[in-house]
Amino acid sequence: DQQVKQNSPSLSVQEGRISILNCDYTNSMFDYFLWYKKYPAEGPTFLISISSIKDKNEDGRFTVFLNKSAKHLSLHIVPSQPGDSAVYFCAAYNFNKFYFGSGTKLNVKP
Amino acid sequence: EAGVAQSPRYKIIEKRQSVAFWCNPISGHATLYWYQQILGQGPKLLIQFQNNGVVDDSQLPKDRFSAERLKGVDSTLKIQPAKLEDSAVYLCASSTGTGGPLDGYTFGSGTRLTVV
Numbered sequence: 001d002q003q004v005k006q007n008s009p010s011l012s013v014q015e016g017r018i019s020i021l022n023c024d025y026t027n028s029m030f031d032y033f034l035w036y037k038k039y040p041a042e043g044p045t046f047l048i049s050i051s052s053i054k055d056k057n058e059d060g061r062f063t064v065f066l067n068k069s070a071k072h073l074s075l076h077i078v079p080s081q082p083g084d085s086a087v088y089f090c091a092a093y094n095f096n097k098f099y100f101g102s103g104t105k106l107n108v109k110p
Numbered sequence: 111e112a113g114v115a116q117s118p119r120y121k122i123i124e125k126r127q128s129v130a131f132w133c134n135p136i137s138g139h140a141t142l143y144w145y146q147q148i149l150g151q152g153p154k155l156l157i158q159f160q161n162n163g164v165v166d167d168s169q170l171p172k173d174r175f176s177a178e179r180l181k182g183v184d185s186t187l188k189i190q191p192a193k194l195e196d197s198a199v200y201l202c203a204s205s206t207g208t209g210g211p212l213d214g215y216t217f218g219s220g221t222r223l224t225v226v
Binding site for chain 2: 045
């Protein structure tokens, strides 16, 4: 029962352009949504979050958008940098539990 | 601040053998989690501890997996006997508070287990 889905396993973007990573969920009761970034041989690290009562949260080059009616969220990275190349996991939270998507591998080409 | 420490980094065992993983959370973090991440999938929660008590172990295959957190600090996860499908990265994470979404959730680097 996969409640959080990331349908794009990989994404390739040119340096300086926008990267858009997408995530869909099925449970309308989720309280928070988070994005994690993972480099090879390291654990995931927290990147940005958004409460279910908001539709946008911005932190520097990273912006997360939440569309509750569509049960969809996206992470925008502008401008993309080669150091952003990593696997990005979407996660949803409710009742003291996190549910993770399968990840999208972002490659930012110099 | 030191991160979440896990060992070993890699482990290769034959099926039906046993294996144990160790996790040392960030000092002061009350909540500790073990996740299983199979290749191509997101992390899946196996067990959550609050101090040394189990909060959620609903997805832990209890016939072969066991975990403990003695004294509410370090934790070990054991698999006995291992199956081929247990090949995965085992991630430990810890957080402050009761594990809310903004409670300083931090992952370790994981242990990559290969069962042959």
